Amino acid sequence: MIGIFDSGYGGLSVMRQIRRLMPEYDYLYLGDNARAPYGPRSYDVVYHYTLQAVEALFARGCELVILACNTASAKALRTIQQHDLQRLGATRRVLGVIRPTVEAIGDITRTRHIGILATQGTVGSMSYNMEIAKLFPDIHVTAQACPMWVPLVEYGEYDTPGADYFVKKRIDAVMAADPLIDTLVLACTHYPLLMDKIRRHSPPAVKILPQGEIIAASLKDYLHRHPEMDTRLQRHGTARFLTTEDPQKFCESATIFMPHTDVQVERIQL
Numbered sequence: 001m002i003g004i005f006d007s008g009y010g011g012l013s014v015m016r017q018i019r020r021l022m023p024e025y026d027y028l029y030l031g032d033n034a035r036a037p038y039g040p041r042s043y044d045v046v047y048h049y050t051l052q053a054v055e056a057l058f059a060r061g062c063e064l065v066i067l068a069c070n071t072a073s074a075k076a077l078r079t080i081q082q083h084d085l086q087r088l089g090a091t092r093r094v095l096g097v098i099r100p101t102v103e104a105i106g107d108i109t110r111t112r113h114i115g116i117l118a119t120q121g122t123v124g125s126m127s128y129n130m131e132i133a134k135l136f137p138d139i140h141v142t143a144q145a146c147p148m149w150v151p152l153v154e155y156g157e158y159d160t161p162g163a164d165y166f167v168k169k170r171i172d173a174v175m176a177a178d179p180l181i182d183t184l185v186l187a188c189t190h191y192p193l194l195m196d197k198i199r200r201h202s203p204p205a206v207k208i209l210p211q212g213e214i215i216a217a218s219l220k221d222y223l224h225r226h227p228e229m230d231t232r233l234q235r236h237g238t239a240r241f242l243t244t245e246d247p248q249k250f251c252e253s254a255t256i257f258m259p260h261t262d263v264q265v266e267r268i269q270l
Contacts, residue, residue, distance in 0.1 A: 011068030
């Protein structure tokens, strides 16, 4: 199976786009919902939690795991790739969401000024700044932490009038910091649920870049370039779900991110 991991529910927005593009594969989603959010946690804690999740997905038959979580990708991915994969299985792979997102930016921005909207953990890691500097040293990056956006989504308040205040506040802040920004990257997989409000409070000419379609296209390209992995993946069109919290709560929240999906979820401990 292809494993997809997030600390919360946002990764379901990535899974939705991946399944839309590649419905034939089998998927296993794991949300560490009981310990979310990861954003405020230290590097060591995020690494420890993410490694537990990767091990759980590998133990259940996943050959490839996508960290559909920007905080986990920023704070844990490289260490897992460099120090743990040999022990976990030399042929298995763990991929993140930051690199594919950065690769897409270069063809989108015209002013070469972009804004990164993310959790405090992702902003503090400087991961986007460093990756963009490697690939596109001419692009100027302004990062803006949006601490209230994930709770608005997790608690179902993303479509309320009160959410407008928090969305507008952060959009105004990043645009004030650099008025030349022409692209805003939603560097948290929860944020697409706030898309209507983000568009409403952003300047009309500014492009809004969610990650789901980018990650899906990148995964498809990865499997095309790595047939040795592609041939090991099952194709029955199934989707299963794991959570570390109450399954009923997970099902209720999952339908927000993946409407019209039959969510069969199992509770596990990490």
